[in-house]
Amino acid sequence: MCDCCHTHEHNATTRKTRIYRLILALIFLAAAILFHFTGILKIAAFVIAYLIAGWDVLYKAVKNIIKGDFFDENFLMGIATLGAFAIKEYPEAVMVMVLYQLGEFLQDMAVEKSKRSITELMDIRPDYANVEDKDGQIYKKSPADVLKGDIIIVKTGEKIPLDGIVTEGKASVNTSALTGESIPVELKENDKAVSGCINTNGVLKIRVEKEFAESTVSKILELVEHAASKKAKAENFITKFARYYTPAVVLGAAALAVIPPLLTGAEFSIWFARALTFLVISCPCALVISVPLGFFAGLGGASRCGILIKGSTYLELLSKPDTVVFDKTGTLTKGTFNVTKIAAQNGNEEELLKYTAAAEIYSNHPIALSLKTAYGKEINTNEISDIEEIAGSGVKANINGATVLAGNAKLMALYGVKYKEAEESGTVVYTAKDNKYLGYIVISDEPKEDSEEAISQIKKFACRTVMLTGDTIKTAESVSKKLGVDKFYAQLLPADKVEKTEELIRNKNKDKSVIFVGDGINDAPVLAGADVGIAMGALGSDAAIEAADVVIMDDKPSKVPAAVKIAKNTMSIVKQNIVFAIGVKLLFLLLGAIGFVTMWGAVFADVGVALIAVLNSLRALHTGCFIKQ
DSSP states (O other), X not given: OOSSSSOOOOSHHHHHHHHHHHHHHHHHHXXXXXXXXXXXXXXXXXXXXXXXXXXXXXHHHHHHHHHTOOOSHHHHHHHHHHHHHHTTOHHHHHHHHHHHHHHHHHHHHHHHHHHHHHHHHTOOOOOOEEEEOTTSOEXXXXXXXXXXXXXXXXXXXXXXXXXXXXXXXXXXXXXXXXXXXXXXXEEOTTOEEOTTOEEOXXXXXXXXXXXXXXXXHHHHHHHXXXXXXXXXXXXXXXXXXXXXXXXXXXXXXXXXXXHHHHHHOOOHHHHHHHXXXXXXXXXXXXXXXXXXXXXXXXXXXXXXXXXXXXXXXXXXXXXXXXXXXXXXXXXXXXXXXEEEEEEETTXXXXXXXXHHHHHTTTOOSHHHHHHHHHXXXXXXXXXXXXXXEETTTEEEEEETTEEEEEEOHHHHHHTTOOOOOOOSSSEEEEEEETTXXXXXXXXXXXXXXXXXXHHHHHHXXXXXXXXXXXXXXXXXXXXXXXXXXXXXXOSOOHHHHHHHHHHHHHTSOTTOEEEEEEOSSSOHHHHHHSSEEEEOSOTTOHHHHHHOSEEESSSXXXXXXXXXXXXXXXXXXXXXXXXXXXXXXXXXXXXXXXXXXXXXXXXXXXXXXHHHHHHHHGGGGGOOSSOOO
């Protein structure tokens, strides 16, 4: 693998040093050309200029040869320029190194721009935390030293350093670094405060719920830092390509130097010079820099939109969707349930709601919470015992000595309860007391504002949309029709969702991917099983950040087609770079072999191709977050 390729050091000192070296090398080169030095002095001036510009290239070449790594860019540059000295082409040898260093300087600038943009976008690491002690005194501490249960103060303009619960105060916070959204979020007492957000007004007192290592900001920073470790096929292709390409061009250069003079009797020095030019042209710098940089810029462009992708592997998979599978509740719908109808068997709505809410007393499911909210009275837990959850059906409980069943139609059928099936769409909870049917309650959820548009935009990528839900067929059909989803599967248990996703993966088109989109909390098995698992609304959700391959930090389904668009644009840029770099290289290798391109032209071609490819890669940073309406 070429070393320009080699690690780019992106700091001001290195860049200044490189500029000084270039200027000094050019001064000695100009002196050698313009002044009438004697033979030894002239050669000495060229040698000094050459060493100033290229000593590091020669050093790395020797170092790599000792390690057994012969075929890298430093080796190619070193052998070509030393060969130029051998045939007394001193100015060309020096200019090869000077132009090479100039190209490296410009590439460093471009790469740093990409990394700096991403660093700015993810500038969420807090510098300190204001910790309040028992006496009300406030001390500045490192967030890593703050303990769970401590009280921290966040003033206007400060970042929230750790996750916690607001105990006092009210403020607007800017979540744009996490979600990509500029609209502020209001925080008040008992609300969850997420680290990495900025307090734009007011003062907040927050009780720390997670230590810094477990906080949202730490997990996101870790995710971004390790995103580059998972290589896409295109990056692996470049690694394999360089492994075979570099030895091949070295052997090709050797053959070019030896075979034509032996076969035709041509002058050896001419073909030797062409072989050296061939070596300089062959450096695969443009490929080895621009392809990883293209993926890196794509990851950065996504992160500025609040879409965190855990590596270029998933970026590549996102770019070729076959089917996008959505969980319904909390993903396509708001997940905020409200009781919309109480249909009691004998008109006693109060009794029906009381027994249903009591049976669900210990559940934190949104449906159970909506039932308890609708009842609105305190429930005596001493009257409730023997609560049993029947998977995929509902609950059974002993309430004041009576056996109460609350759940779906399957639960009624399981216990032989005669009931009247509801005609309304929505989540229906049937209730029975001592096997006597009491009636049903309809709980409705509504789609998110941008769900329909998200489905519409995904279809433009020529892929299917599927919705999975545990709700009734009637409810699923209603939501599916309203949003324009191609196909739905209803009344599914968590295990059924995994099975259905695996079936879709088995039946997908070759080289395409099945993407699953869920809320990241209850859908972890499906997120893990899909080709790409996207967790929605993951702000502050540990489960989502851990389980998913892609994390969307806000609740907008429209970010799913945006993520696919970013991935497609990034892959297009990467492919452009591969075709352009290989195409130009092959053309110049041919021209160099037949003597149409000199060594100076070879270096200009190498540096120029690399810079064009790098600048093209940087376009991936600026891919829009939102699909055009």
